[in-house]
Amino acid sequence: MSDQDFLQQAIDLANRSVDEGGGPFGAVIVQQGSIIGRGNNRVTLDNDPTAHAEMQAIRDACRKENNFSLSDCVLYTSCEPCPMCMAAIYWARIARVVFAASGEDASRAGFDDRWIARELCQPYTERSLPVAQCVCEDFDSSFRKWMALADKIPY
């Protein structure tokens, strides 16, 4: 199967998602030519703002692989990933991303995430969301505890 074929699977999931009351987004994760994860947007269905198609597909694939790393996988998504999904893609060590519709297309359908990308690339003082560090004595206690562990799994 070609990139085009796998992308069509993601688009089909996006269409089925709308039929089932979800958002119009779908994604599949492919490992060595086989789909090992699928996801569609379930934000309003599950009341979960993190339930984007790509996130769902990553979780699905990781569950099946029993692994938090998908470094030999390609993600195909019906639409250009938002910053949350793109960062999750980096955390999952996915090797390559292919998308169909652009963020601009999504924006025309009422799904604009470009303001989030703009915010993330600004210093905190320039953002609309107030973010503040509050230093307390105990601030790094969990890191010290972690670093003292003998059997930790780094990731």
Place this chain on the structure above:
Amino acid sequence: MSDQDFLQQAIDLANRSVDEGGGPFGAVIVQQGSIIGRGNNRVTLDNDPTAHAEMQAIRDACRKENNFSLSDCVLYTSCEPCPMCMAAIYWARIARVVFAASGEDASRAGFDDRWIARELCQPYTERSLPVAQCVCEDFDSSFRKWMALADKIPY
């Protein structure tokens, strides 16, 4: 309870997380002075690269509120949020964020996410991850289907 008190709850969760085999991160979500969501890092425990403390706390609070929006809530986290969590915070419409340790502190403990922030602020051509648009005839079929829906929930 003050910011400091709620932040301490997040730090306590981070410490408990290490005791229970999770990552050294914790977060709580507060609505009108009450904690309505809690999370700790479960990436390696659950084989879920999206299971950061802030994501878990957002999902927990949304589940309890039956709402995908937390616009009257403050998020307290033991460590500066990574770009995935920060974008999720925007999607959840959280009003304010308070953190204890910095991303630099996390990096010294082996948890570096600053490379992801740098990647996200670059054009695709400058990133280490290959991302490509593959245009197909069907690219916006799910958006057209969505826009034709009478009873859609915008978000």
